[in-house]
Amino acid sequence: MALKDAAQYLTCPMCDADVPVSGDEKVAEEIFCPYCQTPLKIRKKRGTEELYLEEDF
Numbered sequence: 001m002a003l004k005d006a007a008q009y010l011t012c013p014m015c016d017a018d019v020p021v022s023g024d025e026k027v028a029e030e031i032f033c034p035y036c037q038t039p040l041k042i043r044k045k046r047g048t049e050e051l052y053l054e055e056d057f
Ligand SMILES: [Zn+2]
Pocket: 012, 013, 014, 015, 016, 017, 033, 034, 035, 036, 037, 038
């Protein structure tokens, strides 16, 4: 199974929790950390397909 097609976890930058994402989220989409309720924006590392979360206050 290709890893990019599987459910994955991104790390919350505020509380270091693993935030589940389905893989269908779009870059720049906003989600909330289920643990600390921080609004987080999905970002993609430049030049890669790797996603990460950034605080979006
Ligand atoms: Zn959090």
